[in-house]
Amino acid sequence: MQAVLKHELALFYHSLTGYVFGAFLLVFTGLGALIYNINASVANFEYVLAFIQIVFIIIVPILTMRIIADEKRQRTDQLLYSLPISTTDIVIGKFLALMVVFIIPMVFISLYPLIFAMYGQVYLPTSYGSIVAFIFLGLALISIGMFISSLTESQGMAAGICVVAMLFNYYCETLADYVSATAISSLISIIVLMIIIGLIIRFMTKSDILGYGFMAITAIIAIVVYMVKSTALESLLPNVMKELSLFSRFTPFVNGIFDLTAIVYYLSVIAFFLFLTVQSLEKRRYNG
Amino acid sequence: MITVEHLSKRYGDVLAVDDLSFTIEDGHVYGFLGPNGAGKSTTLNIMTGCLAATSGEIKIDGHDIYEEEREAKKLIGYLPEIPPLYIDQTPREYLRFVAEAKKIAKDEIEDEIEKVIEETHIEDVADRLIKQLSKGYRQRVGIAQALLGNPSVIILDEPTVGLDPMQIIEIRELISELGRKHTVILSSHILSEIQAICEKVLIIYKGKLVAFDDIENLGKTMGANNVIEIMAETSADKATEIIDKVANITEVNVEDENSRYTSLSVNTDAVDPLVTCRGLFSAFASENVVLLKLNYVQTTLEDIFIELTTAESEAEAAMAEAEELDEDSDDKEEE
Numbered sequence: 001m002q003a004v005l006k007h008e009l010a011l012f013y014h015s016l017t018g019y020v021f022g023a024f025l026l027v028f029t030g031l032g033a034l035i036y037n038i039n040a041s042v043a044n045f046e047y048v049l050a051f052i053q054i055v056f057i058i059i060v061p062i063l064t065m066r067i068i069a070d071e072k073r074q075r076t077d078q079l080l081y082s083l084p085i086s087t088t089d090i091v092i093g094k095f096l097a098l099m100v101v102f103i104i105p106m107v108f109i110s111l112y113p114l115i116f117a118m119y120g121q122v123y124l125p126t127s128y129g130s131i132v133a134f135i136f137l138g139l140a141l142i143s144i145g146m147f148i149s150s151l152t153e154s155q156g157m158a159a160g161i162c163v164v165a166m167l168f169n170y171y172c173e174t175l176a177d178y179v180s181a182t183a184i185s186s187l188i189s190i191i192v193l194m195i196i197i198g199l200i201i202r203f204m205t206k207s208d209i210l211g212y213g214f215m216a217i218t219a220i221i222a223i224v225v226y227m228v229k230s231t232a233l234e235s236l237l238p239n240v241m242k243e244l245s246l247f248s249r250f251t252p253f254v255n256g257i258f259d260l261t262a263i264v265y266y267l268s269v270i271a272f273f274l275f276l277t278v279q280s281l282e283k284r285r286y287n288g
Numbered sequence: 289m290i291t292v293e294h295l296s297k298r299y300g301d302v303l304a305v306d307d308l309s310f311t312i313e314d315g316h317v318y319g320f321l322g323p324n325g326a327g328k329s330t331t332l333n334i335m336t337g338c339l340a341a342t343s344g345e346i347k348i349d350g351h352d353i354y355e356e357e358r359e360a361k362k363l364i365g366y367l368p369e370i371p372p373l374y375i376d377q378t379p380r381e382y383l384r385f386v387a388e389a390k391k392i393a394k395d396e397i398e399d400e401i402e403k404v405i406e407e408t409h410i411e412d413v414a415d416r417l418i419k420q421l422s423k424g425y426r427q428r429v430g431i432a433q434a435l436l437g438n439p440s441v442i443i444l445d446e447p448t449v450g451l452d453p454m455q456i457i458e459i460r461e462l463i464s465e466l467g468r469k470h471t472v473i474l475s476s477h478i479l480s481e482i483q484a485i486c487e488k489v490l491i492i493y494k495g496k497l498v499a500f501d502d503i504e505n506l507g508k509t510m511g512a513n514n515v516i517e518i519m520a521e522t523s524a525d526k527a528t529e530i531i532d533k534v535a536n537i538t539e540v541n542v543e544d545e546n547s548r549y550t551s552l553s554v555n556t557d558a559v560d561p562l563v564t565c566r567g568l569f570s571a572f573a574s575e576n577v578v579l580l581k582l583n584y585v586q587t588t589l590e591d592i593f594i595e596l597t598t599a600e601s602e603a604e605a606a607m608a609e610a611e612e613l614d615e616d617s618d619d620k621e622e623e
Contacts, residue, residue: 003388007374010385014376079372079433081338083389084361286340287299 004085004093005100008067012101021063022105028052029109037112043122045113046130050254053134053247056141057170061162063101064145067094068277069158072284081285091146091277095270098142106135126256133253136266140246141166143273150280172245181235187226189237194218289314290335290441290471295344297330297495304330306495308344314440317467319486319503320475321593327495328475329369332445335473336366348441362390365434365470369445371426372433375419379410379429382418383436390437404432408462424455431462441471448481460485479590491596498596506592514561516554519581520572524550530575534567549580 012018032048071077080090113127144165149158179185195215202211226233242248246269249262290312297305305327312318322328333339335346337353337360346353351360374382380401387397405414408428413421418429427447434442447463448456463485466472476482482489483503491499499506520527524545531540536558544551556564561584572579 003385006388007385010381011374011376074372074375075368075370076372076374078333078338078366078368078370079386080389082336082361082364082366082368083386084358084391085389086357285338 001085001089001093001096004080004090005096008094008097009100011066012097017062017066018101018104021059021101024055024059024062025052025105026108028055029112033112037116043116043120045116045122045127046254046256048112049130049134050250053137053250054170056138056247057163057166060138060141060145060166061159063098064142064149064162065155065159066149067098067146068150068281069152069155072153073155077281077284087278087281087285091274091281095143095146095274098146099139102138102142103135106131106138126253129256129258130250130253133250133259133262133266136263137246137250140266140269140273141169143270143277144169147273147277147280150277169245170247172241173248176238176241176245179238179241181238183226183230183233183236186233186236187222190222190233191219194222289349291345291347292331292335293345295331295334295346296342297327297334297339298342304495305334305341308492308495308497310490310497310500312441312471312473314471316487317463317472317474317485319482319489320473320492321479321482321489322475322477322492323597324477326477326492328477328492329445330495331492332366332443332473332475333368336364336443337361338366338368362437363440365436365439365442367427367430367434367442367444367447369449371430373418373426373429376417378415378417379405379421379432380414382429383432386433387436392437400436400438404435407435407465408432409458422455424451424458427451427455427459428462431459431466435466439470441473442466443473445475446477447474448476448478456481479593491593493597499592514556514558514564515585516556516561516565516568517581517583517585518552518554518568518579519549520552521549521578521580524552526575526577527552530571530577531568534564534571536564536567551581 009018029048029052032051033045036042036047036051037045068077071080110128110131113122113124113131116122117124145158145162148162148165149155152158152161198211198215198218201214202208222233246266249259249265252259252262292311293309295305295308296303308327308331320328320332330339334341335353337357340354348360348363351363353360374385377385383401383404384397387400392400405411408431410425410428410432413425418426421429431442431444431447434444444463448459451459460481463472463474467485467487474482474486486503488502489499489506490497518527518531520530522530524542527550528540528542531537531552531554536556537554538557539555541553542550543553554564554568558564565582565584569579569582
């Protein structure tokens with residue numbers, strides 16, 4: 001794990017990626033601070049973070065696209081598989097490396113409120129609460145990016161899919177308002193979703209019974225629920241979309257609330273996607 | 289020691305490795321021979337834990353490659369077909385990463401890296417970026433990586449593919465050197481290479497093991513049908529007449545006949561083909577016919593290989609035919 005961490009860090013700072021990522025984040029923070037804190041004379045640094053969270057859409061793909069996809073393309077994944085380290089160690093090592101690359105610019109960013117405090121009244125707890133939440137938000141997004149990178153051999157593809165995933169996540173909450181909230185539309189979308197999941201299971205396990213069985217059973221359950229109590233499905237779809245949004249969970253922190261459930265949510269997202277990444281690498285080992 | 293038992297690997301409908309079983313003893317250079325697509329790389333990938341088998345068991349010195357992954361992998365150094373190098377690093381940085389990942393003790397890492405750099409003769413390029421290195425040097429860096437941690441078995445998958453003749457000779461010498469200290473398994477589809485370096489050879493064809501023996505023994509067992517080439521200063525009829533008197537001759541072929549001499553090739557099933565050579569010489573001498581050439585053709589690995597693989601595919605064709613016939617008769621019965 002340590003070896004992987006050290007090695008990944010070396011690769012990040014050998015190439016420009018580590019620096020580009022840091023520069024991007026710092027430039028946008030600087031701009032945000034200029035607009036809100038200096039020009040508008042607002043003492044709350046958390047507004048800057050709310051303003052710059054959109055840069056994750058660009059910087060997360062920059063950071064994560066290479067991490068596993070390139071390993072596959074260069075066939076260096078074979079080396080990793082043949083070394084006496086477990087797949088979990090590899091994935092955690094890589095994630096820690098991403099975390100370090102992300103936290104280094106964040107250290108500089110966390111100096112901002114202190115600097116502002118020297119020239120006026122700054123309520124530091126909300127600033128630092130938001131910075132902590134901002135880091136967790138970033139890590140959750142990075143874990144998604146890493147999983148996407150494990151799905152493909154091409155960095156470009158990984159970056160493309162990652163941007164789409166980030167954008168969807170960013171606009172999820174807004175989109176939720178436009179999604180039909182009726183019970184029937186929820187039912188249809190559940191069935192469509194279950195068909196997709198069923199096909200993925202079928203594709204991954206190559207078992208017809210498991211894949212199609214999953215589809216049939218979940219579809220029947222959904223239909224039964226709809227028949228018995230259709231109100232249960234009402235506005236299910238927009239609610240789920242709102243719940244899924246990682247960005248929207250950051251808003252309470254900006255408003256001065258340290259929302260522990262959000263932190264737990266971010267941590268679960270990280271754990272879930274690290275687990276999926278391990279599975280994705282293991283699958284490659286099984287199917288060659 | 290590596291034991292492979294009933295190993296199979298299936299990709300969808302294709303059976304890449306079909307019930308393979310063999311044991312690799314310590315301290316030899318083993319050649320893993322087979323045409324392209326025979327399942328060599330698949331087998332080696334499974335043996336090193338890079339790929340999961342569909343069924344079967346692999347033990348490295350008693351450690352199962354899946355159950356006791358760490359212990360088993362520490363005993364193996366593996367160079368895959370495409371050397372897994374991080375091209376933006378220097379060989380020294382790269383080797384340091386591999387050494388750390390192999391959990392070599394901190395105070396030994398430096399010495400260990402220097403040792404493998406020296407062993408693979410990459411001192412001159414150790415601090416250049418790998419992407420600037422030639423293919424031969426990259427291959428050496430790949431081998432250096434496999435040597436780290438002094439594993440008892442070194443597995444090299446087609447280590448000379450894509451190298452120029454000089455580099456091939458150098459890599460072969462390096463492998464022979466390694467063979468003195470480690471068990472080396474080397475895969476190749478080039479026969480002369482295996483013949484030049486290896487002591488024992490495993491031949492696989494369509495995922496099955498068709499032969500596993502010392503190179504010399506293989507020659508003996510397969511050479512049950514040895515060929516002797518003759519060139520005699522006489523007519524073809526006369527020559528065949530003389531040859532017929534000699535014992536253990538199975539077949540006589542006239543290759544060429546002209547006014548001056550006749551060329552023939554003779555097959556013998558004698559245990560020692562040299563006895564047949566002697567018989568032929570005396571037979572011709574007693575008839576006062578001059579022998580211009582008497583040559584015992586030693587079976588090369590190539591002949592063995594072709595014989596084994598064609599025998600295998602003929603057997604398969606026969607099987608398929610028999611099955612077809614069965615089906616035909618079934619159909620008729622149904623009618």
